[in-house]
Amino acid sequence: MNYTFQFGDVFAAWPLLLKGTWTTIELSFMAMVLGLGVAVLCAWGKTAGPRPLRFAINAYIELIRNTPFLVQLFFFFFALPALGLRWTPHTAALTAMVVNLGAYATEIIRAGIESIPKGQIEAGLALNLKRWEIFRFVIIKPALRAIYPALTSQFILLMLSSAVVSVISADDLTSVAANLQSQTFRSFEIYIVVAAIYLALSLAFSAFFKLVFNATLNYPDRK
């Protein structure tokens, strides 16, 4: 091997890389918040909704979980505009991520709700708590605690799979890398640096989630 690594061009483009990193973080956070909203609604519909709604939600979950994210992205970016919808790559990417996360998170949240023993809800009823009070004071904390590891690792997976949105040039970190690559031809160096940024991001995300856990959900329980 007689190849000289030249990281100069890559590091010279640091403002672009920073911007791409920020877009990836922003896309992931938006998708987490919106996807979680979708998932909570779907989990509620799946446990308490009427039959046709339950069927529709199940179909949505199975469809998303058994097709690749890339194909879902193509569907949102190429197929829906053919029906007359006009949107930017950025919005299409965000929508695909929200829809994708929503399906996975629904199953996780449903498992959390089901992990609460029936007796606790009945105890809440016996204390004459209202429905939302039971949800607020009895269900939500232990349910969140039970699913926290699964949910946060799903978030990190989502952040990593967001690299795929670069194929519709949604200005994320990997898109920036692809553009730099075609300008400087330093593809190996660029992808090494960008892979390192993703690794740092996933470590930072899991540290952040740990902090949030310690601040909000970390209480002693009897076991």
Added chain:
Amino acid sequence: MRTFGFAEFLFILEAAKWTLALSAIAFAGGAVGGLLVALGRVSPVAWLRGVATAFVQVFQGTPLLLQLFLIFFGAPVLGLDINPWVAAGAALVLNSSAFLGEIWRGCIQAIPRGQWEAAEALNLSYVSRMRDVVLPQAWKIAVPPTVGFMVQIIKGTSLAAIIGFTEITRAGQIINNATFQPLIVFGVVAAIYFVLCWPLSLLAARMERRLASALSR
């Protein structure tokens, strides 16, 4: 301009065999690599544990797409001749090794401590302890999540389309470029993936339920 007809459908469907071939390579290679990773993660040797942990951290902490790019664009730099087949195969094998390794590590560690200690007390060698005592028991609980992970592998092969490997997704792109009927083309592509993945998902869920009821007895 072409319209989407039976010939186009057949073109996409035929590409499914390359998706399946790539998935089979990824699974076979990932199984071997995953076993090594899992054994490394529970190894009594500290540096082996360190290497296996670092491997998992890198391959679970970076996007599969970037791993694919690094191999596809990096190999020529190292003086290796590479084509999309080899690049996609290698990236998927490494990635599945990390994920399967972590799944199997969990299964190995779920085997009660007493089993290990009993094997040690019987003066079984490391190989015999693993092969005759720990792994057969871990295998039982490892099957459902492993089948579930096959779905992830099949979906992961779609990324090979980005470096020009003609599997289902790439075939869909080619047809879409010729027909400009993205709705039906990507609908068909999604449907083929669904037909491949859904039975595996159902099987995994069924096995999981049966295992759970067997364990709770």
